[in-house]
Amino acid sequence: MDTMRDRFAPVVSQLLDEDPRVAVVLAEIGKDGFAEAQRKHPDRVINVGIREQLLIGTGAGLALTGLRPVVHTFASFLVERPFEQVKLDLGHQDAGAVLVSAAASFDWPAGGFTHMAPGDVALLDTLDGWTVHVPGHPDEADTLLRHAVAAGDDKVYVRLSMQSNAQGLAVDGAHFLTVREGRAGVVAAVGPMLDAVLAATEGLDVTVLYATTVRPFDTASLRRASETAGADVVLVEPYLAGTSTAAAGDALADVPHRVLGLGVGRRELRRYGDIDEHVAAHGLDAGSLRKRIDGFLGERVQA
């Protein structure tokens, strides 16, 4: 199976052909995929070199002239290194862009912590007005990239990962999907966490929601699920644990509720290895999730 990242250049190259507003800004990372597009659209495929502050500033300048910039590099260098540019050159300027990251929380564990960005979504959460897409499958990445580029002048973040579910679902760029229904709790799986969550909740009497657009947070879907499944909520996110607990809490502010946020731990592991080893180390494999969900929901969850 191809990866989400494999879809990025083909999808955006097609959008470059179709829409004269679209421009791509790169900082060396990912440039090979755009070699042909750059020949066809030399003024709209821009590689600024290894300059991430300029990467975001350039995207903002393009947007101020009316273009729709798609800005790409690894998450660490897209969101974290030039964070003030994201905050000011886009937010404060009232300019839009599509930021597309690769490497996610730990897509290249052997590369070490410099290339890990489990805090990217939490960091963007300090800013106003960002849409955040976290696809769980290459087909969903394809769909959500198109939604992101088509979203007027909105500020949109698309988080591409090597981690993937086996099957893509029909995502719409806004709402959570209900994958399973139960009566003793709600488990919301974000993006690539769905397969592990489905395995972990096998035989449990819980509703499983699937979220690939996490900002704005789909308050209505969570509330609706809690009406039959109760307001015990487990969030399973492929980035920093607890990133969406406040959003879930706000969604259920007027009813008694409990929220457990599972995700990537804050502590730096200082381990290399492979993705599965890091998934396990953060307690995000199916077996670990089962224990933590059982522990939170208690005995009544057993179907």
Place this chain on the structure above:
Amino acid sequence: MTLTAKQSYTYADLSRLMGLMTGDEKHGPAATSTMDALWVLYDRVLRVTPERMGDPRRDRFLLSKGHGPMAYYAVLTAKGFLPAEWLPGFGSYDSPLGHHPDRVLVPGAEIGSGSLGHGLPIAVGTALGLRAQGLDEPRVWVLIGDAELDEGSNHEAIAFAGPAGLERLHTVVIDNSSASHARPGGIAARFEAAGWSAATVDGRDHEALYAAFTAPHPGRPRVVVAQVEPKDA
């Protein structure tokens, strides 16, 4: 007779307009260092008017040095972008005029600024965006300070714009010797090494500024270093 006749301002009025903001006829170095360069640009160089702010073919002026924006507001007032009635409210809660400008609030401001080192990278993107849309007329100007030039983001932009041949891009560096660590070889040399066309002039001399602003520089971005009296003098 109606009172709609537009008041015509000259350079001599700028000090009085600034006085409406500060309550003072004497203004600090941070406020006046940019005044002459701004005046020459808006009076004789930039092809932009209040009526043209929605015109994609207008010239773009990006004030990156957002600190001490009184001269900027005064020039924008003199050129009809702002009503003079706004000036006395400078910095107050209900005023659109802050101690750093906000493009969303200030008519004529292309960017909001204050945090150093953002304007030149945005100007690079603006020049690229105009080029990509076949808008060959507009020129992009950005004004930065000599200490602001310390920011690494500016060096990313300088290093890119020269080899990229962004000839529509122009930078004015107001040099009032405020950088703690002076640049060896001078400011212009840094730009020239990256392939820019460069000139260094007296930042109070209107004719010298005008000549430097309008000199041809085919295939290369242009920097004009405008030297004014040292900040601490």
